[in-house]
Amino acid sequence: MTARFQADVKEKLSEFGFKKAVIYESIVSTSNPDKTPNAAPMGIKLIDDKYLNLTIFNSSTTLQNLKTQKCAVINFTDDIEIFYKSAFKKTKLPNKNMAHWFVQAEFVEAPKLRVANLTLEVSVIDFKPLDTEKTKVTCKIEHTTSQSMHPQLYSRAATLTLEAVIHGTRIETYLNKPQKQTEIIQLMEKIHDCTDVVERVAPNSIYTTILSDLQKQITLWRQKP
Ligand SMILES: Cc1cc2nc3c(=O)[nH]c(=O)nc-3n(C[C@H](O)[C@H](O)[C@H](O)COP(=O)(O)O)c2cc1C
Numbered sequence: 001m002t003a004r005f006q007a008d009v010k011e012k013l014s015e016f017g018f019k020k021a022v023i024y025e026s027i028v029s030t031s032n033p034d035k036t037p038n039a040a041p042m043g044i045k046l047i048d049d050k051y052l053n054l055t056i057f058n059s060s061t062t063l064q065n066l067k068t069q070k071c072a073v074i075n076f077t078d079d080i081e082i083f084y085k086s087a088f089k090k091t092k093l094p095n096k097n098m099a100h101w102f103v104q105a106e107f108v109e110a111p112k113l114r115v116a117n118l119t120l121e122v123s124v125i126d127f128k129p130l131d132t133e134k135t136k137v138t139c140k141i142e143h144t145t146s147q148s149m150h151p152q153l154y155s156r157a158a159t160l161t162l163e164a165v166i167h168g169t170r171i172e173t174y175l176n177k178p179q180k181q182t183e184i185i186q187l188m189e190k191i192h193d194c195t196d197v198v199e200r201v202a203p204n205s206i207y208t209t210i211l212s213d214l215q216k217q218i219t220l221w222r223q224k225p
Pocket residue numbers: 025038039040041042043044055056057059060061062063083086087088089
């Protein structure tokens with residue numbers, strides 16, 4: 001059984017592995033007006049150990065609930081079914097009834113995901129409309145609970161960088177095979193697509209550094225006779 005401990009927000013949050021400027025994928029749980037729970041996958045970006053930002057579509061129930069309740073729980077899990085079912089609530093996939101996913105949070109009036117590796121109970125301190133579609137929400141972290149010192153954090157930058165590295169290894173293997181030249185071009189386009197997203201979700205990070213180096217290596221390989 002994993003030990004449950006209350007991490008000190010001020011000192012410990014950055015030690016959980018969060019990197020600055022990187023967007024991490026979470027499940028944001030909020031209370032509906034009738035007090036039933038709502039959950040949706042949302043990207044979060046830490047500003048520092050106390051504050052974080054979300055960018056949320058105005059059409060979402062999550063934003064409406066945040067405006068009413070001014071609080072939420074940011075839950076981190078690696079359970080992909082929870083991501084899928086909270087994004088597409090009408091799916092008929094069996095098991096895991098959403099109603100049983102939650103317990104009441106301790107410090108804010110919001111539901112908390114039972115199975116989360118790490119939860120941040122937050123209060124909303126600011127809403128800033130970005131355009132006609134999205135609003136930037138700034139939250140203060142009121143309380144942190146983690147199941148371990150090394151909770152699993154999901155970042156698209158990490159998986160897309162790994163995907164690009166895999167494409168890179170294929171390009172290297174195919175370099176001297178004339179029949180594979182079209183495939184090489186397609187792989188390079190895929191690496192380009194991965195890089196576009198990584199630059200958006202993790203600018204100036206170890207991920208962009210790796211992808212830029214990979215691009216340089218591929219250029220060098222292709223210049224060799
Ligand atoms: C991994 C992942 C990350 C997402 N991030 C965001 C986000 O940052 N902002 C947003 O508005 N929607 C995001 N979405 C889409 C919402 O989760 C989705 O539209 C959801 O149905 C909204 O639910 P709600 O209406 O209950 O809030 C994301 C979806 C996934 C799968």
